[in-house]
Amino acid sequence: MIIAIDPHLAHTTTSRPDPSFGPTVTHAAELIAALTLRGRELCPSLEVTVAAGAGGAAFVMPEHLDALQTGQIDALIFGGVHSDYDPSVIAALEAQGRLYTPNNRDALIPGETAAFALSMRPDFARRASLEPWACLHGVGSGFEQARPDNEHSAYEAKGLTLAVRAATQELVSENRRAGWALTDLTFAMRRIYEWQSMLMRSPDIFDTPYMIDSPAQRIGHPGAAALPLHMALAAVAYRRNYAPDPLVVAFAGSDSGERGALLMGAP
Numbered sequence: 677m678i679i680a681i682d683p684h685l686a687h688t689t690t691s692r693p694d695p696s697f698g699p700t701v702t703h704a705a706e707l708i709a710a711l712t713l714r715g716r717e718l719c720p721s722l723e724v725t726v727a728a729g730a731g732g733a734a735f736v737m738p739e740h741l742d743a744l745q746t747g748q749i750d751a752l753i754f755g756g757v758h759s760d761y762d763p764s765v766i767a768a769l770e771a772q773g774r775l776y777t778p779n780n781r782d783a784l785i786p787g788e789t790a791a792f793a794l795s796m797r798p799d800f801a802r803r804a805s806l807e808p809w810a811c812l813h814g815v816g817s818g819f820e821q822a823r824p825d826n827e828h829s830a831y832e833a834k835g836l837t838l839a840v841r842a843a844t845q846e847l848v849s850e851n852r853r854a855g856w857a858l859t860d861l862t863f864a865m866r867r868i869y870e871w872q873s874m875l876m877r878s879p880d881i882f883d884t885p886y887m888i889d890s891p892a893q894r895i896g897h898p899g900a901a902a903l904p905l906h907m908a909l910a911a912v913a914y915r916r917n918y919a920p921d922p923l924v925v926a927f928a929g930s931d932s933g934e935r936g937a938l939l940m941g942a943p
Contacts, residue, residue, distance in 0.1 A: 678725050678740060679711060680733040680756035680900040683932060684765065711755075730756075730860055730902040730928035734817040734839065734936025741815065744797060752795045754907065758899030760786035774824065776863060784862035787896020793907035807943075809911035813923075814939040816842025822866060824931055830866040833873035835935040840874055840927060843937040844881050847923065853883035854939070855921030858909060860902040860928040861890040867929060887920040902928035903936055914942045 712724045725740070727733040733756065743749045760766065766786060769775040776783040795812055796804070820835030822828040847854065861867050875882065891909065892898055898905050906926035913919035919942065927937040 677711075677722060677753040677755065678727060678733055678736060679708065680727045680729065680903070681708075682758055682900050683728045683732075683930065728900070729930030729932060729934055730898070730900050731817065731839075731930040731934030731936040732900075733903055734815055734928075734938075735934065737815045737936075741795070741812075744795065747797070750796065750800045753792060754795065754904050755790070755792035756899075756901035756904045757790045758897070758901040759788040760897055760899070761788050772824065774864070781863050782865050784864055785892070785896045787892065787898055789895070789898040789901040789905055791898075791901045791905035791908045793904050793911065809915040809943065810907070811941050811943050812907070812938065813846050813941055814843040816840060816844070816937045818842070818935045820870065820929065820933045820935055822870065823933055824866070830869040831873045833870045833877075835933060836870050836874045836927065836929065836937075837877055839935040839937040840878060840881065840925060843939045844925060847939055848880050852923065853881060854923040854925045855883040855886045856919065856924040857882065857886060857888045858906040858924055858926035859888065859890045860892050860898055860906075862892045862897055870929075881925065883921070898928075903938060906938065907940065910940045 708724060708726055712722065716722045725736055727736050733754065737754070740749070740752050744752050760769070766775065769784070769786070773780065774783045776785045796806065798808070801808060816839040818835035818838030821832060822830040841848075844854070859871065861871060891905065892902075903926065906928070910919065910924050910926065923939065923941045925937060925939055927935065929935045
């Protein structure tokens with residue numbers, strides 16, 4: 677299992693509960709221990725890999741997918757959990773000018789999200805009498821220099837471009853294009869500029885017209901849960917036949933610069 681958690685949780689060593697706001701999960705070790713314990717009740721051999729941030733999971737996914745394809749493991753659970761609703765997180769966003777308000781729209785809407793997806797080899801899924809809801813075709817990662825704490829140009833977009841191109845190698849080699857994009861974009865212009873630059877360099881990846889779907893602009897910032905949320909949304913859309921295209925490119929990014937991208941499609 678890969679579990680992506682927020683960086684401030686990944687680097688937290690002690691709990692900081694505030695009784696006036698009720699219990700808050702700020703101790704990553706407790707969170708991972710609880711997930712591992714519950715998972716091993718169902719699968720005693722379960723191993724857990726922790727990734728920090730929305731983009732961090734894409735850096736560890738390839739080795740796990742290789743293990744899946746070569747039969748070293750039968751299934752891979754990929755999940756993420758995120759919450760901005762901790763007083764210290766809200767205070768930090770406000771101090772940095774990154775909290776969305778009617779007078780500050782170049783920012784993000786706080787959110788709280790948890791999502792999990794299960795990937796299996798086709799032969800194992802058949803033996804388990806499970807029908808696929810979607811197919812994962814590629815994963816890519818990259819590192820972006822532009823971050824909230826520096827003045828580096830977001831238009832460079834090398835990390836996002838690298839991640840998307842790595843995830844879509846199979847697509848490009850077959851001269852096919854995706855008509856659907858799932859993003860973790862909020863209203864922060866830095867990330868939107870980055871996305872625009874990547875699009876300009878990718879006429880061989882995206883079909884025209886294509887649909888861009890940014891759930892974070894409706895439900896709030898998904899943080900570390902972004903990529904598994906995208907997998908879940910795509911799977912349900914293909915399952916219920918309302919996906920706008922047979923292929924979707926999904927991406928997410930961390931404040932620390934990691935970028936991750938996935939190519940998914942209808943089964």
